[in-house]
Amino acid sequence: MRFSPSFLDDIRDRVPISDVIGRRVTWDRKKSQPGKGDFWACCPFHSEKSPSFHCEDQKGRYHCFGCGVSGDHFRFLVEAEGMSFPEAVERMAGEAGLALPERDAAAEKRDEQRSTILDALKLSAEFFAGVLQEADGAKARAYLRDRGLNPATQKMFGLGYAPDSRNRLKEFLSGRGVGKAEVEASGMVVHGEGIAVSYDRFRDRVMFPISDAQERIIAFGGRALSSEISAKYLNSPETDVFHKGATLFNIARARRAAKAAGTLVVVEGYMDTIALHQAGFENVVAPLGTALTDRQLELLWRNAAEPILCFDGDNAG
Known part of the structure; x- marks a missing residue:
């Protein structure tokens, strides 16, 4: 089985x-x-x-x-x-206390597809991290430097840069043997009805890999570098491996640190989380641009008896 x-x-x-x-x-x-x-x-x-x-x-x-x-x-x-x-x-x-699952051929096929999606996302993270160090990534490196993130922290969180191109990532994944269907299923390209040719979803953005509790990359968040783009932050769409309302940024690292700290701290965004980690507060997580959901609260309580909410002092917080 x-x-x-x-x-x-x-x-x-x-x-x-x-x-x-x-x-x-x-x-x-x-x-x-x-x-x-x-x-x-x-x-x-x-x-x-x-x-x-x-x-x-x-x-x-x-x-x-x-x-x-x-x-x-x-x-x-x-x-x-x-x-x-x-x-x-x-x-x-x-x-x-779990019952063994019945054999389900359809479920097995979905699991195989999930594995392929995870492979595509891992390769995407490698691509973004590589581009960050190229000439094209100079603007992104300057942004991260201005935000006070040192190179070690950038590497720890796997930060990267999505170039201002409609097909560089798509071509990279294709060159690594990832099929068209898998690239689309991973959420890394925009495709569908009315779109003749799919194109890279993230362009000219600082990239933040989003991992699950097992430290597998399941999605990305991208911060626009151009002031002309209306959506400053953009997340991956919902996929077979990513459900935004059930995920917390940095949960894998933070839950390890929560053992010693005795709690988890919830802040608003990626940059807050990473900056606090760099400052020595490793038990910090963030929702993904959404209001805190029931499933995120369940994930918090599973790892800390009394999580601390530390949102911004504005209306959204």
Whole structure:
């Protein structure tokens, strides 16, 4: 049976990986920080005297700095207990209180399409980041510099620049083997009835990749550099992988930091979030140009008991 990525993610979110691994190892009390979901132990896969096996609940991953093994909940059960992957999923689904899904050929096809869309979005992020460093990106680099964002911060958030062209991204993706249907499904081009030839959606904009809780790029936000463009900020359209009202900018990084900070702070926009992160406040997220939705509130409460709202002091805030 093929399990959808969303089903596997749901299991990972519900069961801390330290609970799974902790049945087979003894956590080192000196190095481990249970309050932060950060654990160390002697590796169960090779003999050692000092703990080099690291496990992080927020990432749902383990890694041994001694022998190099790494993986997630399912990989651990496969390697440590000799289970098959389906057996590991069945075990973990039971612990998570989830019923195994029925086989659905249509759902499997949708999952394959989602993977292709994610590939296209990842390539798009690489394209935008590359153009930012070219001559065409000089204006965008100046904008980011004027906003006080240093190069390290720009790289951390994967910032980029969409050139003022109708087809550079489309041609780049085509050259990387992404088909026309997948490019359209990713939301990176404008297409449809009455449009003879699709064209790049984002043009002459500073680009902000939007990632999900698993750190996969699922969309983009673009900030116009020309004052003549009416829409200063433009988000990707709704797609199979992106639902604006259910997403928070920077949620993957912020929820890790929320363990230590004890809360999440919600601000209005990308730049607010990034500037605060650069200043040392890493537990900050932002909605995507919308009023805070019920699904965004649910995501906040899932990661912080009492999130703090810190919006602008104007009517919109």
